[in-house]
Amino acid sequence: MSDGSLNLDDFGDLIERPDSGVRRDAEERRVRTGLPAGALGRLDELGEWLAAAQGRVPVEPVSRPKAVLFAGDHGVARLGVSARPAGGAHALVRAALDGTSPAAVLARRSGVPLRIVDMSLDCDPDELPAEVTRHRVRRSGGRLDTEDALTAEEAERAFRAGMAVADEEADAGTDLVVLGDISVGGTTAAGVLVAALCGTDASVVTGRGGGRIDDLAWMRKCAAIRDGLRRARPVLGDQLRLLATVGGADLTAITGFLLQSAVRRTPVVLDGVVGAACALVAQRVAFRAPDWWLAGSASGEPAQAKALDRMALDPLLDHGVTAGEGTGALLALPLVRAAAALAAELPVRREPEEGEGSAAAEPDADRTGAARMLDAT
Template identity: 90%
Template sequence: MSDGSLNLDDFGDLIERPDSGVRRDAEDRRARTGLPAGALGRLDELGEWLAAAQARVPVEPVARPKVVLFAGDHGVAELGVSARPAGGAHALVRATLEGTSPVAVLARRFGVPLRIVDMSLDCDPGELPEEVVRRRVRRSGGRLDVEDSLTPEEAERAFRAGMAVADEEADAGTDLVVLGDVSVGGTTAAGVLIAALCGTDASVVTGRGGGRIDDLAWMRKCAAIRDGLRRARPVLGDQLRLLGAVAGADLTAITGFLLQSAVRRTPVILDGVVSAACALVAQRVAFRAPDWWLAGQASGEPAQAKALDRMALDPLLDHGVTAGEGTGALLALPLVQAAAALAAELPVRAEEPAGADGRDAPGSADSPEMMDVT
């Protein structure tokens, strides 16, 4: 993509899997700690995954994580498919900037910086800080049930914006991203993408969303996803056209962000159904990309479960958190940091040659002077 053209097929060549040889070295190091196999459960797997992503053993601590949230409004919210008012995502953004949203409280508690990227909020850009709105593509998105969410030019701009944010974070030294969205109507768009890519009906993927909608709203949402599916299926072979047709600027940017983060070897923790839907599109673009992602939590949305199953990603947590905005993924961060600390700091048996008298050298695997690992 160095010539300025955007060819999604290039990602298939640019994205490599985390280093499998390093992962084997990490597994070998873990085996030499003396702890019984399986004693640390998934923490072992996480530590080895991080070592492969970093291409080093022992793994380095996750010292510079960042919460990155892409924000946008969706025209489909006008149909009453969300518990939140149509065009109301900017209020959620302001709450996060003011430090009063769940993700902002947790980020402050964990000492993790938080970044919001406005892609299509339905508000005057002057209402928000310049660093939030500078990449905005448009104000709100088209109604996916009857029209494209984005023009082809807007879809490319949004995708490139996500790529640029990924580059900025990698260049700044961010060593792990907690990814989320701030949207109204975003779970409807996500449901369309997942149903289209998994070949299922609307009713199979329609959930209650972050605000836990009532039965009538669920029926409206299901109908909107059904109508969106009719528009998505003809463009399934072209991921950028698919995103422009039904995804909106925020989901399109998240897809670009995920793919470019994999190019830059930046690990990402996914949050809920929106990031899962974007990840599923990104997997269609580059099949190795999911090796760079973790599923932070099970949100309870049926579409998310379907997408994660398709990508063979097993959620780290299942606490029933439906707040969105990266909240569930951020709750998984301490688990990943704990895995890194254990993988790096647990002492291992020394490997010294046998003594000249034929007896085991001090500190060898069978020596009583072996390092204490309790």
């Protein structure tokens, strides 16, 4: 893509897996701590994954995470498929900017900067900060059940915007991204993508969404996904066209962000059904890309479960959180940080010298100050 053209096939060559040799070294280091196998459960696996992503042992603590939320409205929301009003995503964005949304509260309490990227909100861009709206592609999206969500040109712009945000975060030193979305109608678009890519029917992937819609709204949503699925199936071989047909600007940007983050070796924690659907599209583009992602939390949405199962990603948490906006991924972040801290700071046993008995525990030279402070208490 260096010549300016956008060829999604290039990602297959550009994306490499996290370093398997480093992962083996991390496993060996874990054995040398002397803790019983399995004592730390999934935290061992997370620590080894981070070491492979960073390319170093012991792993560095996660010190510069960022929550990145892509925002947009979807024309399909006009059918009454959401508990929120069509075109209402800008109110959710304003709450996040004001620090009153669940994601904003969790990010603030965790010391995680929150970045919102408006791709297709249905409001005047002057209502929001210029930093939020500078990547906007259009105002709302087409109704995916009867028309394309984006034009081909808009889809390329949205995809490139996602790539640009990934590059900006990598260049800024972000060492882990908590990824989320702020949308009205986004779970309907996600359901279409998952049903199309998994070859299943609309009813299998239709969930209640973040607002827990009633039965009548669920039937309208199921019908919209069914109609969108008919339009999606003929373009399954072209992932960018698929996103233009039924995805919308925010989902297209998230897909570009995920792929470019994998190119830049930036690990990402996914949140909710929208992120899972975009990850599934990205996997079709580059099969190694999912090795750079974690599933933060199970939302209970059937489409999310279907997509994660297809990618062999097992959520870290399952608390039934459906708020979206990166909330589930933010809840999982302390686990990831704990895994990094344990992998970095647990002392290892040195190899016994000739004539010595069992190896004694000897702290690594690069243990952090936090570990030494614990020793002193």
